[in-house]
Amino acid sequence: MPRMMRSPPQSSPGNCALLETQSEPDLSPVVVASESSSHDLGNITTRPSNKRFRGDDSWTEPDKFIDLKNMLLSWKSDQDIILNKLVAEVSELKQQGLSIQKTNTEIEKTIQFFNKSYEDMRERVERLEKEHKECEKRINDMINISSGPTITKLEAKIDSMEQQARLCNVEVCNLPEKRNENLFTIIEAIGNAVKFPVSQNDIVAIHRVPHAHQNDNKPKNIIVKFKSLLTRDNLLSAYRKSKCIKTDQIGISGALTSIYLNEHLTLKNKALFREARKLANECGFKYVWVRNATILVRKQDGTSAFAIRSNVDLGKMVSGKKTPTDTDAKEL
Known part of the structure; x- marks a missing residue:
């Protein structure tokens, strides 16, 4: 049986123009691009794309969970890297903190030592100031005593004891x-x-x-x-x-x-004796002598002698007034 051939349907002039346009594509750029990049494409491994888009009918619920899981794993991996960096930095900061803490401890110990030394020094200075004030008070008391009659009596008593020993x-x-x-x-x-x-x-x-x-x-x-x-x-x-x-x-x-x-004679009485002889020549006293460690003077023959026991008595020699010890001098 002879094969029957179906003739193509007749088309309108508009459809013919459309067919001509679709049947004669310009492939020269594609060929050129393929030839120029044939070397690069040889180094690229291509894999079939199984990615399905959300609008696709094949996007099922398990696929959604797998995609979410992959996203979470990727995010977790990134977070782990960041976390490891943070842990390393925190560890380093912790070591620095421990070093600073150790340094602060040493500084505190040093400050405590200086504080203790300062307190000891302050107490010592206060004690020395107190002792200094006490010494000043004693010296002032001694000066006040020395300016009064008490020290004069003590000096006279000591000189009398020294003279008694001689x-x-x-x-x-x-x-x-x-x-x-x-x-x-x-x-x-x-x-x-x-x-x-x-x-x-x-x-x-x-x-x-x-x-x-x-x-x-x-x-x-x-x-x-x-x-x-x-x-x-x-x-x-x-x-x-x-x-x-x-x-x-x-x-x-x-x-x-x-x-x-x-x-x-004691040194004090010797000095008093020398001064008495000097004044005797100046004031016209004829006799100056010592009897039993007492200095005696007499103006002239026939007059009474009187004793010189202090500088006050020397002043009375100059003024011509006799001392209250004239009776003692007569007995000597």
């Missing part, structure tokens, strides 16, 4: 010094010169004493301490009767000098 002493002045001199022999010679023999058994101690001033070129004085006050008084009485002793009388060669025997 009661049995004789001071030999202006006796030339010689090397290897025998002072016992010299005192025995002086006793023979004034006709009052003295032996070594009568002497407790004998020695030369240094000068009060280093520039003094006079011979050092000799201090003789006797066993009894009677021996000392008898020797001084014999010396006053002889009035003068020369070095040749006791066997000392060289320039002829006078030797003086005096009672052994």
Whole structure:
């Protein structure tokens, strides 16, 4: 049976124009692009796209959950990376915080040490200030006392005690010094010169004493301490009767000098005695002497003597007024 051929339906002129347009596409750009990118396409692995869009009829509920799960996993992976970074940074900050805390602890300990040192120093300064104030108060009290009569009485009492300790002493002045001199022999010679023999058994101690001033070129004085006050008084009485002793009388060669025997006075009484003699020459007093450690002055023969015991008495010598101790001086 012969095959029958169906002839195509006739179309209108408008449809023919449309068919001609669709049957003759311009493929030259596609060919060129395929040829130019054939090398690049060889390096690209393509896979069939199974992605289904939400408007598609094949998008089912399980697919929605799978897509959501994939999105969550992707988000979780990103969050894990961020979290790990945050953990690392927090760990580093924690280490820095611990280091800072350790440093702060050391600083606190140092500050506590300085605070304790400061408190100790402050307490010590306060204690020293308190002691300083107490010392100032004591000094002021002593100054106030020294300006009053109490210190004067104490000084007088001490000087009296010192003078009492020298009661049995004789001071030999202006006796030339010689090397290897025998002072016992010299005192025995002086006793023979004034006709009052003295032996070594009568002497407790004998020695030369240094000068009060280093520039003094006079011979050092000799201090003789006797066993009894009677021996000392008898020797001084014999010396006053002889009035003068020369070095040749006791066997000392060289320039002829006078030797003086005096009672052994304290430094205060010696200064008072020198001042009394100076004023006596200025005011016309004829006699100045010492008896039992008391300084006595007399204006002239026939007048009464009075004692000099302080600078006040020296002032009365100048004014011509007698002191209240005139009776004591007469008894001496």
